Amino acid sequence: MSYADAIARFAAALTDGADAAVPVTAATRGNLGYYRGNVQANRSSALQSAFATVHALVGEAYFAALAQAYQRAEPSTSGNLHDDGAHFARFIATFQPAQSLPFLADVARLDWAMHRAHFAADLPAADLAPLQNLAADQFGLVAFALHPAVDVVRSAHWPVHAIYAMHHGGPAASLDTGGEAVLVMRDAIEGIDHASAEFTLALQQQHNINNACEAAWQIAPDFDPGPVLGTLFGRGLITALHLPF
Numbered sequence: 001m002s003y004a005d006a007i008a009r010f011a012a013a014l015t016d017g018a019d020a021a022v023p024v025t026a027a028t029r030g031n032l033g034y035y036r037g038n039v040q041a042n043r044s045s046a047l048q049s050a051f052a053t054v055h056a057l058v059g060e061a062y063f064a065a066l067a068q069a070y071q072r073a074e075p076s077t078s079g080n081l082h083d084d085g086a087h088f089a090r091f092i093a094t095f096q097p098a099q100s101l102p103f104l105a106d107v108a109r110l111d112w113a114m115h116r117a118h119f120a121a122d123l124p125a126a127d128l129a130p131l132q133n134l135a136a137d138q139f140g141l142v143a144f145a146l147h148p149a150v151d152v153v154r155s156a157h158w159p160v161h162a163i164y165a166m167h168h169g170g171p172a173a174s175l176d177t178g179g180e181a182v183l184v185m186r187d188a189i190e191g192i193d194h195a196s197a198e199f200t201l202a203l204q205q206q207h208n209i210n211n212a213c214e215a216a217w218q219i220a221p222d223f224d225p226g227p228v229l230g231t232l233f234g235r236g237l238i239t240a241l242h243l244p245f
Contacts, residue, residue, distance in 0.1 A: 043071050043084055050085045050115040054092075054108050056167040058101070069095060082119050085112055103158035103175065110160050113151040113184040120149040120186070125236035130243060138245065140210035144203055145240035146232065149186035152197045152204070155179045161191040183228075185235060195220035196228050203232075206242065 044067040048055050055063045070091050076084055089108035092098050098105075131142065153160065161180045162173035181197035183190045192200070195216040202212035209225065216223040232238055 040068065040071060043067070043076065046082070046084050047088065050082070051088060051108055051111040053111050053164050053167050054104060057104065057107065057163070066092070066095070066098070069097075082115070085115065088112065103155070103160070103163065106153070106155040106158050106160050107163055109155075110153045110164055110182055110184070110189075113153050113182075114187075114189065117149040117151055117184050117186050120147070122149075123147055123239045126238045126240050128233065128238065128241070130241060140213070141208050141244050143206045143208040143242040143244075144232070144238045145206065145242070146200075146204050147186075147237040147239050149184075150200075150204065150232075150237050151184040152181065152192075152200050153184060154181040154194065154197050161189070164189065183231070185237065190231065192228070193220065195223040199223065199225055199228055200232075208242075208244070 044064060047067045047070070048063060051063075054066075058066065070088055073091055074087050085108075089105050089112055092108050093105035125147075126145075131139065134142070156179045158175065159173055159177045159180045161182045162170070162177065164182075165171070166173040179194075181192050181194050183192045183197070183200060198219055199212045199216035202215045203209075207215070209229075213223065213225055216225070
């Protein structure tokens with residue numbers, strides 16, 4: 001058996017309990033349960049930290065069971081525990097016991113976006129001076145690179161921003177108010193309308209301003225890009241300019 005195969009069997013045993021297949025001494029095999037318990041505890045702790053709003057919504061016991069089910073379904077593929085919840089929202093969406101909380105998966109998506117934003121690389125803001133020399137008809141042709149700590153979360157049906165705020169000291173959320181979009185930044189979020197979300201996502205994909213506006217106008221014909229651009233410029237969230245001239 002190769003070293004790689006031995007390590008793979010050891011890793012699998014920490015998830016599925018197939019201790020007999022691990023090529024170790026009998027004494028070591030008897031201690032695999034301790035390794036398994038430590039791995040599960042560390043993964044559960046990391047998930048609870050990353051998904052604080054989900055944890056607040058469902059409580060300690062439910063979250064512990066959810067985390068254990070996720071670990072069985074999604075073996076870890078990274079040595080960095082900060083990566084461990086990448087598929088948690090998708091898992092919740094298909095996990096039958098969670099179907100009574102249909103908003104939970106979208107809340108998990110928001111938690112994860114905030115988690116990723118917190119640990120994203122720290123890049124300097126772009127020099128915006130070249131924009132001052134552009135003619136009015138040139139500005140719309142500019143594209144940007146957004147900071148890696150920027151993300152957008154949209155829920156078609158659930159007020160995810162209000163739910164998050166409720167569990168972090170805000171007023172009670174009403175599930176009847178419909179879907180919401182959230183602009184996620186480093187350690188901050190801002191509720192935005194769906195046209196602003198579409199505009200920001202288009203910029204994130206490095207479409208120019210004109211094309212991003214066209215995408216937003218499909219949702220709201222009166223969309224004004226000014227407030228979104230003001231936030232991105234004002235918070236230093238533009239890391240590069242792409243000028244086509």
